[in-house]
Amino acid sequence: MKMFLVLLGCCLSLATAAQQLPVLCYHNITTPGQHQNDLLHIDSRQFELQLKTLADSGYHTILPDEMVALLQQHKPFPARAFMITFDDSHDGHYSIAAPLLQRYHFKGVFFVMTVTVNKPHYLSVAQIKALSENGHAVESHTWDHPRPDGYHDWDKELLLPRQQLEKITGRPVRYIAYPFGAYNDSIIRQVKLAGYKAAFQLNRQPAEGKELYTLRRMLVDGRWSGTQLLRKISRYVTP
Ligand SMILES: [Zn+2]
Structure with a gap:
């Protein structure tokens, strides 16, 4: 019985590991x-x-690869x-957040929606490249931030943004944050097909058996x- 409890405790701690990294x-x-x-x-x-x-x-800080x-x-x-x-590719991520991260020796993860690249008030190609060169992770947030029932063109929303960001940074892009933190089984399947190794949602518990594709985040209140x-x-x- 004691051994069973020890084993159970061990399994539980592994199963909940995804929830324990803030x-x-x-x-x-x-x-x-x-x-x-x-x-x-x-x-x-x-x-x-x-x-x-x-x-x-x-x-x-640690980054998604680790x-x-x-x-x-x-x-x-x-x-x-x-x-x-950081979600939604605002230019303040580069001009305000990145210098503060550097001051405290932190590295961040920037989830970019590619429809906004080079648009006013959003990250430019040069800024995205600089973030990556400074050791931050640049990852995907789809093309135009669709609602979960609105991913019609999977290549446009999932595959092409990954390829575009890889071209800008010269590094693999293997992680995505779901717009609105929302996902379903169909989106998880397409995210895998598009070559992503893991995906982040928001405040929900990771889904059992799909932990890597439902990694939890904490929306920080300003x-x-x-x-x-x-x-x-x-x-x-x-x-
Ligand atoms: Zn977003």
Whole structure:
């Protein structure tokens, strides 16, 4: 009985590993006074406070390759590891977020929707390339951010964005964030066919048996203090 419980505990800890790496999700990073902080906006001052709290508490970033390799090898995540991701290719990701990440020695994951490349207020080709060259991960967020029932042209939404971003960065693009965090079995199948190794959603538990394609992220509220963020993160981390 005791052995059974030990084995059960071991299996449970592996099965829940995907839930235990805090993967933070941000959208708009703004200048102070430009927009009120909320679920989709955070100004540079508040963002830096959150980053500083994490850095001062010994947290360090890992990127999707390392996360997925550890999951596949059933190995634990390093202590105080987290991931920081940015959705929707806003130009503030390059002009405001990236310099702050650098200040705290963090690397980020930038999920780019390719329809906006080179459009005003969105990341340009040069900025995407620079993010990649600075050690950040550039990954896919589809072509035009469709709703889950709106992926009509799979190549256009899944395959071509991956290829376009690979051409810009010169690096493999193997991860995608579902628009709105929404997915279904059909999208998971197409994401695999398009060559993605893993996919990120938002706040739901990873789906059983499909963990790599339903990796969980935490939508960070721009009103949270560093301490509040730290408290949320600590719930994800193995004691
Ligand atoms: Zn999005």
